[in-house]
Amino acid sequence: MEAARARWKAAIERHPQALTLPDPMVRFQYWTRSSMNPAAPQRLDTMVTQAIPFPASIALKGDLALREAEMERLRYDMALRDAIVEVREAFLELAYLDRAREVLEEQEGILARYATVAAGDLEIGRTNLPEEFRARSLLAQAGYDRTLVLDLRRVEEQRVRGLLRLPTACPLGPAEAPDRRIVAIPFEEVLALAESRSQDLAMAGVALQMAGIEKSMARWEYAPEFEVGGVWMKNMEDVSGEFMGGRAATLGFTVPIWVHAKSARVREAESLEVAAGAERTAAAERIRTAAARLYFRVVNGQRLATLYRDTLLPQAEKSLALAETLYREGGGSLAGALEAAVARENILLALHRAEADLGQAVARLEQVTGASLSASAAPAFPDPVPGMEPR
Numbered sequence: 262m263e264a265a266r267a268r269w270k271a272a273i274e275r276h277p278q279a280l281t282l283p284d285p286m287v288r289f290q291y292w293t294r295s296s297m298n299p300a301a302p303q304r305l306d307t308m309v310t311q312a313i314p315f316p317a318s319i320a321l322k323g324d325l326a327l328r329e330a331e332m333e334r335l336r337y338d339m340a341l342r343d344a345i346v347e348v349r350e351a352f353l354e355l356a357y358l359d360r361a362r363e364v365l366e367e368q369e370g371i372l373a374r375y376a377t378v379a380a381g382d383l384e385i386g387r388t389n390l391p392e393e394f395r396a397r398s399l400l401a402q403a404g405y406d407r408t409l410v411l412d413l414r415r416v417e418e419q420r421v422r423g424l425l426r427l428p429t430a431c432p433l434g435p436a437e438a439p440d441r442r443i444v445a446i447p448f449e450e451v452l453a454l455a456e457s458r459s460q461d462l463a464m465a466g467v468a469l470q471m472a473g474i475e476k477s478m479a480r481w482e483y484a485p486e487f488e489v490g491g492v493w494m495k496n497m498e499d500v501s502g503e504f505m506g507g508r509a510a511t512l513g514f515t516v517p518i519w520v521h522a523k524s525a526r527v528r529e530a531e532s533l534e535v536a537a538g539a540e541r542t543a544a545a546e547r548i549r550t551a552a553a554r555l556y557f558r559v560v561n562g563q564r565l566a567t568l569y570r571d572t573l574l575p576q577a578e579k580s581l582a583l584a585e586t587l588y589r590e591g592g593g594s595l596a597g598a599l600e601a602a603v604a605r606e607n608i609l610l611a612l613h614r615a616e617a618d619l620g621q622a623v624a625r626l627e628q629v630t631g632a633s634l635s636a637s638a639a640p641a642f643p644d645p646v647p648g649m650e651p652r
Contacts, residue, residue: 265333265340272326272333279322285311286490310490310511321478328471332464339460342628344424349624351421356436357617358414361610365407368606372400375602379595392595399599403606441566441616444559444623444634451630455552458631462548465541472537476530482523488513548629555626562619569612577605 290306379393418433446454456462490511517523584601587593627634 262337262340262344265337269330269333269337272330275329276323276326279326280319282314282319283312285309305495307493307495308490308511310488310513313487313489315481315484315486317484318478318481321474321481325471325474325478328467328474332467332471335460335464335467339464342460342631346624346628348421348424350621351417351424352436353439353617353620353624355414355417355421355433356438357613358410358417359435360438360613362407362410362414364606364609364613365403365410368602369400369403369407371602372396372403372599375595375599376400392599395596395599399603438616439620441619443563444556444626446634448553448556451552451556451626451634452549454632454634455548455630456545459548459629460631461629462541462544465537465544469534469537469541472530472534476527476534479523479527479530482526483517483520485514485517551629552626555622555629558622559619559626562615562622566612566615566619569608569615573608574605574612577601577608581605 286309288306288308288310290308292305376393376396379396419429421427421433422429422431444451488511490513492507492509492511494507494509581598581601581604584593584598588595588598623634
């Protein structure tokens with residue numbers, strides 16, 4: 262972001278440079294031998310000249326410099342946008358790993374209790390050896406998964422530190438679960454936002470404008486460039502004993518006779534303008550395709566998270582409670598309780614993964630469209646008490 266901002270500031274400084282005339286030229290001519298005019302032998306000439314490009318060419322160079330500054334501003338906006346999206350993705354991944362660690366720690370506690378019960382019931386013949394072995398193996402697997410999640414969290418911690426330029430030793434505490442985000446905007450409106458506010462598409466449009474300006478500049482190369490100046494001549498002492506001198510004004514201009522080279526430059530600029538137009542059309546199609554793909558991910562993620570949260574998880578909770586009750590009352594087996602616990606664990610992990618994927622998909626969709634599309638699903642804050650509004 263700092264580099265992009267510095268390039269933007271540098272591009273702004275090109276506009277006054279483009280509108281400035283070239284530096285004037287000063288020439289001195291000293292005659293080592295006097296001229297052939299014996300009445301006024303010439304000794305020293307001073308000439309000052311100023312090159313003046315055609316006015317339309319100067320104006321077009323200024324317009325091109327403005328477009329270059331606009332392009333760098335868009336690149337800075339993209340760098341800022343991409344940095345925010347990457348931080349959001351990293352934080353959501355960090356939050357998912359913290360939620361997964363909590364689920365696995367809870368699962369370890371459940372399985373440890375089941376393994377202890379299985380060991381005692383095995384002695385009295387209430388359960389069999391495979392069920393006790395199954396409880397021990399699931400407990401070991403849960404411990405391994407928790408260790409793996411902790412290792413992955415250290416990787417994500419370093420990613421967050423790198424994105425935020427934090428010291429390597431800076432500790433990062435538990436990430437609070439973000440509010441659920443929902444996107445209720447119709448697909449057609451999402452496409453319209455992507456076409457009107459996407460920085461990528463805006464850059465392609467600015468590139469097309471720059472190609473048009475360069476085409477105009479190529480056509481104005483047929484116009485002459487001017488040069489104005491003045492000459493001051495100081496002659497040697499004449500026969501009367503006085504120094505003689507003279508002044509003259511000069512005017513020059515180029516003669517654009519190499520038509521074949523200039524016409525080739527025009528054709529080159531026209532071809533580049535066609536290419537820029539095609540690239541803008543292709544960029545628009547890419548934006549629409551990316552928006553459609555991400556919109557599907559968002560909508561499907563919302564459905565999936567709702568399915569896990571509102572349907573599958575309550576059923577898994579009931580199944581686990583029922584399996585434990587049946588086992589305690591002797592109407593069920595330990596294997597049934599173990600399978601119910603594993604199913605609940607998998608659904609909880611899938612729910613947290615779906616919510617993290619949904620948040621990341623929303624971030625990517627907002628990156629493509631260049632607009633905020635999501636609204637928090639958390640309860641709104643109550644209205645302030647009259648007379649106690651914030652100041």
